[in-house]
Amino acid sequence: MKKKVLVIGVIGADVHAVGNRILYHAFTEAGFEVVNLGVMVSQEEYIAAAIESAADAIVVSSLYGQGELDCRGMREKCDEAGLKGIPLLVGGNIVIGKQKFEDVEQRFKAMGFDRAFPPNTPPETTIQALRELLHMEDEQE
């Protein structure tokens, strides 16, 4: 069976490379084909990579607190580029300050993200969410 393709990277002016490497290995280990864009990735780069590689989902990381600004408008750009309905996931320290994560999650969902994850989410949780979103549970592994 063809592997599911993920495009991953750290968005905006964010240079935190370690978590990105961990996710790359965890997703690859879990059987995904991973296109890793590294750090300081713009929305356009995720979209261009997703088009060429026919990606099944985009996983955005943000560690430096500016994630909400950086992610704004990404769903609309995906729609515009013909990636209508592609699952968008986001995680890390996606906002600054002590905010209730439920509120944060609501805001990201309103922006068109399918899932938003709080700090310290283990990779397994994201992998599980991806399996659900991509309907991999009902397929034979």
Next chain:
Amino acid sequence: MKNILLIDFGSTYTKVTAVDAEAGQLLGTADSYTTIETDVGEGLENALKKLEKQTGVISYDARYACSSAAGGLRMVTSGLVPELTAEAARQASLGAGAKVLKVFSFQLTEDDLDEILSIKPDIFLLCGGTDGGNTECILHNAKMLASVPFDFPVILAGNRTAARECERILAGHEVYVVENVMPKFGVLNIEPARLKIREIFLNRIIQAKGLSKAAELLSGILMPTPSAVMRATRLLAQGCEGETGIGDLICVDVGGATTDIYSMADGMPRTATTVYKGLPEPYDKRTVEGDIGMRYSVKGIVEAAGLPRICQLSGLEEKQVSALLEELSSHPDMIPAPGSDLEKLDYALASMAIETAVKRHAGTIEETYTLMGLTYIQSGKDLRNVKQVIVTGGSLIRTAHTQDIASHALMNRLSPMSLMPLEADIRVDRKYILAAMGLLSEYYPQTALRIMKKELVYDGHSEQKNS
């Protein structure tokens, strides 16, 4: 003695170079007008007669040729995303010495097909999708092409998953399948496409261009001229067995209609605080500026540099410059007399042609502040550490101001974000031998390299300009 004749059928001039390959000696060079309308053999004969006056009668053991006559190798390419597979397709074609007339991205439309049919390319390079990635686009484009009558060869260098189906869709046409130009995201793999382009050039294009009559006299027309220059500069930079190269370099060829830039350098970021963005570029990169040239494309130079800078560099008034530009547009064959206003203008035009073309060829760097401090974002090649600039082309080898003009290939204060060389030795191809040496290098690389090291004359050292 092993005498070899090297011929370059250019669009205007047929250039001949005689070499004794065993002695490693350049015997002589000469040129004459290309006669593509009647028989290219005529122009060749005329050039040979001139050569004979220098060298005496020589019997040649082999004759090799390259050609950019009859419009050169004209290509159209298509890919998916403009900055990704479409760019990779363009790089592959340029690297093979082609003239890229149009690059399409995403899905071809009916209007695009009309344009392709009116361009009538020599080769169409069809790309799109990483291996295992998007197949929709390349399949659509193959179907669109199949829906119209065409008779040019098509090279498929896209998503391998779709290759067979594209081949079926285009059945009845001349179709070649090679490896993907971008097999994985961000990985450039243009050599297989380049090789196929050259193969088709050898088998098919030469006949179509009316060069086959000349080809019978020759041991072979081996490649398009830019491809020969590419080989020569790569050899000069890297060296070969028994002879070291001179290291990273850029080569600037300012012609009448276009300006070609070649860079032989890795060009990747050198510090940990620099992040590379975009498609990596090849070690041996060629770009062609179709709007930058000393006669047919003067307008492009003025548009890029602005009239004030042309005036400042030439020392002429705006009115004088405008009048001369007007005259040049109706008489592109004007040759400047020593000390004339036209000579001053040519100096400014050549300087700005080089600056514009090298700036477009080189990468750029941006500063940005992150939580980790100052970080740089680089895209394209970093040529700051390249220390050799080779110049060729009539406007540069026939002037006394070569070094001054060539120093415009260096970084300057007006565009600090362009990653152009900081300082460099300037070498001039006074005898116009680069293409010939590229041809020779196919059989005698060491001889070709030795001749280049000797004949590409050192013309001074330039440093980053402050104005």
